[in-house]
Amino acid sequence: MKREIAFGVAAMPRKPAVALLLWSVPEALPASLSGLAVAHAVDSGFLADRPAVGLGWLALLLVAAGLGAIGSRQVYRLLGGLVEPFRDLLVRKVVGGALGHAVRGKADDGAIARLTHQVEIVRDTYAGLIVVLRGFLVTVIGVVIGMLSVDPVIVALLLPPFLLGLGAFLATLGMAADRFRRSVRADEQLAVTAGAVLAGTRDIAATGAEEHAAAMTKGPIEAQADAERAIATVAAVRSLCLALGGWVPLVVLLVAGPWLVSRGLTAGAVMGGLTYVLIGLQPVLRNLMTAVGGSGLRYAVTLGRILDAAELPSEPEPRAHAGQGDELAVRGLTFAYGPHAEPVLRDLDLVVPPGDHLAIVGPSGIGKSTLAGLLCGLLRPGEGAVLLGGVPVADLPADQLARGRTLIPQEAYVFAGGVWDNLTYLAPDADPERVAHAITAVGADALVARIGGVGATLVPAELSAGERQQVALVRAYLSPAPVVVLDEATCHLDPVAERRAEEAFAERGGTLIVIAHRVSSALRARRVLVLDGTGAAVGDHRTLQETSPLYRDLLGHWNPDRRLEEV
Template identity: 70%
Template sequence: MRREIRYAVGSLRRGPVVRLVGWSVPEALPAAASGLVVARAVDDGFLAGRPLVGVGWLVGLVVMSAVGAVGTRMVFRRLGDLAEPFRDDLVRRVVGGALRHAVDGRGDDGAVARLTRQVEIVRDTYAGLLMAVRGFVVTVVGVVVGLLSVAPVVAALIVPPFLLGLVAFVGMLGLAARRQREAVLADERLAAAAGSVLAGARDITAAGTEEHAAAMVAGPVREQALAERRLAGVAALRTLCFAVGGWLPLLVVLFAGGWLVDRGLTAGTIMGGLTYVLFGLQPALQNLVSGVGGSGLRFVVTLGRILDATTVPPDPAPDRRPTDGHDLVLRGVTFAYGPHAEPVLRDLDLTVPAGAHLAVVGPSGIGKSTLASLLCGLLRPDAGTVTVGGVPTAELPPDRLAALRVLIPQEAYVFAGTVRENLTYLCQDDPADLDQAVAAVGAEDLVARLGGYAGEVRPAELSAGERQLLALVRAYLSPAPVAVLDEATCHLDPVAERRAEEAFAARGGTLVVIAHRTSSALRADRVLVLDGAGARYGDHETLAATSPLYRELVAAGRPAVRL
């Protein structure tokens, strides 16, 4: 629970908190003044034979209540300044966790539930807790100030039993959180056990194993019933805490009434103290107990599950071995999308020397884009190794991988911003050869049409080919020595495609082209042909003599379409 509380408190922003507290002051005005107003109305008005004076004091309380209503309205308006950023932080955390799992090759089936349900539960209960705790603190401070102004001796009778009930409630929160978590887990175990039994109900009936099936569910049922009873016991303790903190002060004042009168306190003063208990401390404590004891426990448990699922474990010490060049080497690589799926790649061996120009061709769905992702470290092989410069990509931290390779997929990404920002964000400094890069790739006309480097890019207004041109210039300017173009020119015409690929080949470094047209293979030094049964690797002449599939692709002149 401490972790969840620290996370929630750490998410508070100073400015919104100050504004929320500022508007809480007029909201607390009626509670702070109620006892004092009643005391004056009774002593100076009704008991003194001046009813109009008493009514005047009560009218003043009505006016203060109107001021308090304005404060309440503004408090609710300001509440979103805290609750919505908190929700946004959780959304980013959940999405980031799901993306990390995906990059690591692990599925995250619970991410959607966390994003659509659990985050909303936490956001709503977070707002409710803010209101409950804020209202409690502001009201109690106002009541204590009011009690001291009416009669310090009455405050001395009321505050200690109230604090006793409050401390008892706070002390049981840890137990309540554990009981709530136990109830949630017991409910999940029961649902899992019952679901498995119900799924096999027909087989159970046919085999006559009803008793065995009932025994499978009996244990989780008992655990869930015990957890619910323990949770009910916690609810009873909450009620006891409220009785001590909310009703005991009232009884103390009533029993001490004669003693207070003997000490010279008036009836109005005693009624004012009782008013503070009945209309100030009791509602504040009741809201705190119900808010923190109910929605607060849901908040802690649900937030805890989100944090458990999205906390990034400490990474092992990153591999800081210096890479020996940037050769790409695959040894015995096998990869399948799922434990029961047919492998897309099986026992693949491949070496791409530094500075080589490789084209990858093959029919649709054969594994070309999968290979690109494996080369770039976006996927991890089920078996075998992928190394760059002699270091496995799975052991390289993201910053080192990003420094070694750049990948441009078929659906090129551009963002709203200037042309310069889109072209240069993979570079640490504004490159001096920006004009040369734009000219080499063939994007001069596009840059001019967009208004030069200061022109604004509106992604929705660009064609797929225009987006690819911008992404190609961006990759060309990247300092990474390995460039992987995964059908990154498929929306360009053959002339533009040739110009872009020749620019990358002349750029230096290693170039891997997932070919959209077989003409890309004719421009490459080496070609890898994937045919589903295996792979063939060699230059154009060798493959034309040994690979029927490669001859067919070249003869047909048709594209080796995307994965």
């Protein structure tokens, strides 16, 4: 809890915080003057047969209350300047943590619950805690000053039981925090389970799996209900603490009243002490226990969950893989989109040695792009592993992974800005000669000339899909990554332009993997991987023609000799 409190204090902007403290001074006036005004109104006014004096003291109390109301109004006006920057910081924490885990291949199923629900809980309770804690301090300080002004003996009688009640309440916070943690964890688990069930509502209705879906959510619902019931028992303990700190001082003062009067304490002073208890100490202690014992614990526990989830695991130390170089290996790879979905890839084994040129072919929807995402570390295998240089790509830091492979998807990404920046995005240190060579190699000369050269500004909306692919191809060609994966990255180019680009990458050096949308890409490759949905076959063109019926079907009536001459 200390960490959460420190985080909240550190996130508080200084100027609004100072202004809030200054406006708390007039708000302390009613608490400080209430008992004193009552004591003087009774002793110097009504008991002395001077009602005007008594009314004057009460009028002074009304003036103090008015000044306190002005202070309270300014406090609430300043509250937004403290709370909203804190909320923005939490949102950045949640989003940054989720993205950081995603980059490392770790699913963050609770991120949505934290962003849409837990951040708002923390924001609202943070504002409430600021108001309550500030009000508690202001009131207690004002009451103590007022009691000292009336008679120090009142402080000696009333303050010890008040502090005992407060201390007993603080001692119960550990137990209450554990129960709140259980509640937050149950809430996250219920959100994940319910989200999965709701996402499959149509499938559940179509297959008649309502009972199975209900069984999936039953456990999380019961766990959350148990956690909420455990939180409710904390209220009973809180009531005992309030009785000790809020009501015992009142009883002590009433019991000690005759003795105090016998020592010379006036009736007005006794009434002033009662006023300080009933109007000052008791309400402020009740508010504190309600806020800190409920919203405060929810704040600390929920904020703790947010901060814990935002912490990224330490980057793994680079592991030696001497002799393996840039080899890409797939071992027992199985992947499915969801725990109950049929695997898209099953028990796939593949070795792509450095410098290989591999084409991946298969019917549409068979899993070619999924395999590309797995090879590049964008997806995490359900079973098995993808190794780059002997290291699982899912364990590689983002910067090291970017240096090891480059992926160009079918929908090539270009951004508004300079042509040079778009081309050298993956190789910012490339010199003009190297960039010019890359442009010529992949056949983008005409495009760059039409745009206005490498110094011109590129507007993505003014480029066709094929032109965007050419920009992305130059970018990948300049990349220092030894492994390049083209996921139908030339599908919007004509066959001649496609052949030029693929041959440029083959001559560039390194490993080239092409997700083929034309059979001509397979004919140019050194090896071909054929995916059929149940297994995989790998070999050269002639071998697969003899051994793979699916490959022969994909070739169809294609005439390799004539087509290769054309393209």
